Amino acid sequence: MYPQDYRYSSEHEWAKREDGRVRVGITRFAADRLTDVVYVELPPVGTEVQFMQPFGVVESVKAASELYAPVSGRVVEVNQRLRDHPELVNQDPHGEGWMIVVELGDPAELDRLMDAEAYRRHIGEA
């Protein structure tokens, strides 16, 4: 359910290291809690995001929720498909529903995130 090679934030974002970059999305748990996602507001490419600072907003039919950057760095890619298909966040939160790719500034930040097992404990599923 929660990939072993991802790292997880207390705010329910995941971070997947891809060489010097980090792909970011929200967890299955968060997507389920939100209910059906209808809108994802993401920063333009080039934006600098800060560790555990808001970088966007995800809206569902029920609620809006801020997105927190699990690592600091420059946004180099944004998932444009979410504009027309926000439901990907619910359907495949750990894959197709990814949100941004960040150029990793400080790899040590990843160590401050949880591994899959710690995250499952965090959400009470372990």
Place this chain on the structure above:
Amino acid sequence: MGPEEAVQRLQEAGEELEQLVAALPDSLLGERVERWTPKDVVAHLVGWNHHVQEGARQLLEGRPPFYLAQAREDFRELNAQSVARWGGLDRESLLGELKGSLQALVEFLRGLPDGAWHREVQVRDEPLTVLATVSQLAQDYLSHTERLRFWAGLRGVAVARRRFLRTALHGWHVKAGARMVPFAGWEMPLQYQGIVAEHRAVRTGAGLFDVSHMGQVRLSGPGALATLDGLLCNDPRRLRVGQALYTPMCREDGGVLDDLVASRLGEDRFLLVVNASRREQDAQWVRDHAQGCSVRDASFFTSLVALQGPRAQDLLQQVTEAQLAGLPRFHVAGPVRVAGVRAWVSRTGYTGEDGFEILTDWHRVEAVWEALVQLGAVPCGLGARDTLRLEAGYRLYGADLDESTSPLEAGLGWTVKLDGREFVGAAALRRQKEQGVQRRMCGLVLGGRNIARAGSPVLFGGQPVGRVTSGTFGPWVQRSIALAYLPPELAVPGTRVEVQVRDRRVAAEVVKLPFYRRQSADPV
């Protein structure tokens, strides 16, 4: 619901009552709530713990319980005996009796073989089982406990509930994997498969909602019509037997106490279906104003499900002999059989689709629910209920309506019948109608997919002019929609405004309500 769950619910209901009564100050213990003191309430339930055990034995022998043996249900004498026997005890001894008798009943029940729970005995043309009897006793506990809790609250003694209230279908929802959330004191399904899928099912097929958390207040007696005529904005004198109407109920100053559907079930019998969050207040308000009729909060003894969507009639017709094609909107038929269960069926709903609401005895609802699900009705949660009602432009009490808003402001003027009537609030509403309202509810469509939420400011020319009270992304209309109060001169379709969504101002336009209107015409 199985025997295990029924016994557990009974025990928990007993604990809730015990805890509540233990927390009451001495001064309230002997005070009368209507005809009984809190001690009398406990004493009569001690009696019922004994009666139900005896009744269960009789059921197992194939006989009706002794307390149902007479043709008419009248427990007054039985209850008076219990009150006389235990009502005089001090609190500690009385609660001891309650605990002891409940424990004895539970032990007796736990000793029953599974088959015994389901053995049916015909009582007044209805099959009765030990399971149903036990589940009814648990509801009786809850009903009294909630009544006492409300009454104590009015006297400044707040005792929190230990558990959320649960409908008779709670176990079904959990087993089906529904995500359960607290709502107005109840634990209710928010969604099963997903809000959008459920929303679409209702627009294209048939969706099924458990709305048993809603309150049912019954009035009966020669004064029932006059009592309601004195309370409801809409005119109940227009109701023939078998008809229903939507209406606000107001305070003296015209503020909305609740919005509800009133049905005339008999010449002198009415049913009010009210919001869960307002149940106690409404029942009390009606009691305080009742003349020549009895007022009963039947909420814990009835279940209510809503079958909504273009296929609703097809599906329901397969499990009832009632002629649904001949049942116009806002009409009620009953008692009829639905999936073998005695029920009242009304052509009403809160989704903008054709549909029905089905009222049954509390513990009999599962057969109806199961039958409709088998036929293809899609279980829907409160999430879809909210997005559906918003597309249909229906107001939600607590969000779009409250005691500080008047029905005229809320755009419910069509329900306010002032001519020749003097209901509570009529004078204030008449004045408001003459002088004009300060604000008016209207629909907004936002550009883009940003969603306005309750509380979002609405701006005109850069200045705040009102607030959003409900907003969502309409899964069917595929637009960001909202209800908001605006000054009357701006609450006109075509007006361009902005809505503050977080740090951004989103362009929006005032539109005519509803956001969604179904294509097919109403049945005759």
